Amino acid sequence: xxxxxxxxxxxxxxxxxxxxxxxxxxxxxxxxxxxxxxxxxxxxxxxxxxxxxxxxxxxxxxxxxxxxxxxxxxxxxxxxxxxxxxxxxxxxxxxxxxxxxxxxxxxxxxxxxxxxxxxxxxxxxxxxxxxxxxxxxxxxxxxxxxxxxxxxxxxxxxxxxxxxxxxxxxxxxxxxxxxxxxxxxxxxxxxxxxxxxxxxxxxxxxxxxxxxxxxxxxxxxxxxxxxxxxxxxxxxxxxxxxxxxxxxxxxxxxxxxxxxxxxxxxxxxxxxxxxxxxxxxxxxxxxxxxxxxxxxxxxxxxxxxxxxxxxxxxxxxxxxxxxxxxxxxxxxxxxxxxxxxxxxxxxxxxxxxxxxxxxxxxxxxxxxxxxxxxxxxxxxxxxxxxxxxxxxxxxxxxxxxxxxxxxxxxxxxxxxxxxxxxxxxx
Numbered sequence: 001x002x003x004x005x006x007x008x009x010x011x012x013x014x015x016x017x018x019x020x021x022x023x024x025x026x027x028x029x030x031x032x033x034x035x036x037x038x039x040x041x042x043x044x045x046x047x048x049x050x051x052x053x054x055x056x057x058x059x060x061x062x063x064x065x066x067x068x069x070x071x072x073x074x075x076x077x078x079x080x081x082x083x084x085x086x087x088x089x090x091x092x093x094x095x096x097x098x099x100x101x102x103x104x105x106x107x108x109x110x111x112x113x114x115x116x117x118x119x120x121x122x123x124x125x126x127x128x129x130x131x132x133x134x135x136x137x138x139x140x141x142x143x144x145x146x147x148x149x150x151x152x153x154x155x156x157x158x159x160x161x162x163x164x165x166x167x168x169x170x171x172x173x174x175x176x177x178x179x180x181x182x183x184x185x186x187x188x189x190x191x192x193x194x195x196x197x198x199x200x201x202x203x204x205x206x207x208x209x210x211x212x213x214x215x216x217x218x219x220x221x222x223x224x225x226x227x228x229x230x231x232x233x234x235x236x237x238x239x240x241x242x243x244x245x246x247x248x249x250x251x252x253x254x255x256x257x258x259x260x261x262x263x264x265x266x267x268x269x270x271x272x273x274x275x276x277x278x279x280x281x282x283x284x285x286x287x288x289x290x291x292x293x294x295x296x297x298x299x300x301x302x303x304x305x306x307x308x309x310x311x312x313x314x315x316x317x318x319x320x321x322x323x324x325x326x327x328x329x330x331x332x333x334x335x336x337x338x339x340x341x342x343x344x345x346x347x348x349x350x351x352x353x354x355x356x357x358x359x360x361x362x363x364x365x366x367x368x369x370x371x372x373x374x375x376x377x378x379x380x381x382x383x384x385x386x387x388x389x390x391x392x393x394x395x396x397x398x399x400x401x402x403x404x405x406x407x408x409x410x411x412x413x414x415x416x417x418x419x420x421x422x423x424x425x426x
Contacts (some may be wrong), residue, residue: 007186007188008188013155017180022306027071029116032115034070034080034081035107053084125137135149136171154182168186178253199286200384202341210372223409245340269327270327277331336387338383343379345358347368371403
């Protein structure tokens with residue numbers, strides 16, 4: 001066992017919701033207004049001189065603005081930091097030739113501002129763990145007429161202990177769609193297991209199969225997206241039947257859809273880590289999908305077709321990878337993100353790279369060595385080889401049958417767990 005200091009985010013409900021919701025609403029609206037002021041400022045500078053302001057420049061320019069004082073200074077800095085990061089990402093796409101990329105928009109629906117997340121850093125909050133309370137600082141503009149802080153009474157899960165709350169880095173007030181909740185970002189020391197082995201597995205994330213795994217030693221697994229696609233279809237129809245997409249009923253449906261998807265990611269990441277422990281895996285190589293929406297040659301947005309584009313829009317790459325890293329870390333397994341460049345069109349047996357080898361979405365046939373494989377598994381094996389270089393065939397001594405016939409695990413909605421396809425009844 002090894003002790004490590006890690007970052008954890010704990011979610012807590014607010015027990016005195018009715019007493020603090022109005023004050024939190026004011027801060028949430030203020031964060032949206034400051035975002036809009038910053039958005040207008042960055043757009044004006046961009047239009048005049050073609051320059052994207054950095055976070056520090058934007059803060060220095062707006063720190064005397066009236067809207068800046070609606071929040072605690074550190075909270076205002078965080079809003080502008082998020083804005084600068086969003087514009088930086090958009091500018092990066094423009095610089096790479098993607099003229100269809102849109103800049104971050106204004107946070108406003110008609111005449112109303114939505115409730116934005118408010119982040120409180122070290123100087124903006126104070127805990128009372130004896131009474132499960134936290135004080136959240138207001139901005140100067142609000143302190144003139146009311147108290148200096150918002151006193152929230154919180155409740156975490158029974159297995160969460162915040163007694164050593166000095167390690168808290170941030171507190172975030174997050175609007176869920178129907179109430180406020182608190183997220184505590186803490187540095188904690190945890191006991192982690194020793195690495196279960198020195199082998200490597202590659203993970204390729206995709207549209208039809210959410211994850212394809214290729215294990216060092218010759219084994220592959222697929223995790224289809226069936227249940228998530230079914231959820232998307234069902235909830236999209238139900239939300240479309242609502243009179244207003246912002247109605248209470250639509251909000252509840254969106255929240256339920258999000259909760260089901262989060263459960264899927266938690267369950268899948270836990271299942272994969274358990275499989276890795278069983279197989280002596282010490283390193284997980286997962287494809288970096290930050291550029292998945294761009295064409296490698298033109299740098300413009302790829303067209304995956306009507307349904308493919310909808311799937312891309314709803315993917316949650318970062319959320320799944322974060323959960324995978326968190327659970328793998330507890331078992332002493334390292335997660336490495338590697339580039340996916342050419343992994344879909346390179347033969348994992350002989351190394352030949354050719355677009356035509358990917359005959360169709362699910363089939364890869366190499367015209368050089370004759371290898372036949374599931375296309376997603378071939379991509380996962382190429383990702384694995386970027387961490388542990390070794391061609392699958394090792395000079396032609398090994399069978400490539402496992403590349404073409406991977407095990408398939410399906411999510412069983414009744415048990416809430418994954419099981420081999422042959423064990424799931426129709």
